[in-house]
Amino acid sequence: MFTLSHVVPLLADMQTADSSGATTSSTIGGIIGYILFVAAVWPFLKKAGQPGWTALIPVVAAFFIVRAAGLSAWWTLLYLVPIVNIVFAIIVALRLGRAFGHGALFSVILLWLFSLIGYFIISYSRDTHDHARI
Template sequence: MNEYESSGIAAGIGAGVIFAYLAVIVVAVIGMWKTFEKAGKPGWAAIVPIYNIIILLEIVGKPMIWILWLIIPCVNLVFSVWLYNLVSKSYGKSEGFTVGLILLPFIFWPILGFGDAKYLGPSAAEAQNGFGNNPFNNPNNPFGNQNNPFNNPNDTPPTPPVV
């Protein structure tokens, strides 16, 4: 085997890897397209680079300032994981599905788009009311409404002394 034959084989392997990589990307984008359509957003937004992030932020209910956090190096890793977790929650999925969206997007975006998952609404709205199952529905009041020492209508402010 001479050097021309081995370079041709290497080029063929490289071309095969490139086509396989492009096929994986196309499958992930098609899944994201269908996911956007389930949320009532335009599906074509999945192929526009910055606009697809804006649509994802609208789907999960986060403010547009998150675009800044998603383009800052190192910070974007944390916010991307958080965004994918909110996408999973918006479609009624668990944290395990978030791990799948991060590690195997070409499998989990089509599952989200073509599967039986329904868009439940922005998951960030429930995060604004507090975290977890807060029985008092107010994260700043651990006492509830009946025993709230901060909001007693019988209390009157003290009057200043007369000098």
């Protein structure tokens, strides 16, 4: 006779298999995301006159991205304040876009909404950073 006691261990085995598979795929996704972040931000920071190696530590990279936007690194703490962080991120994107000679549309869409793509475009194009444009 088939009872519920036979099904419960089978379900437990299935949950274990799913969670380990999900953990593995999310770990691989995280590593790929980190590699893409470093590949996009390192040359971006170098073009902006900041140390490129700071892209290896994403929190530190945020300080230097804010500095590339012409603001004090202390302003980076605004990323910790809810709602304010959204407004601040748009301001940083606009200032970075202007510093590299791009308009507001490029800045908002590619440096704020899809920042990784925007950083790749600026990093591997002939754009130059000019503090006078900020």
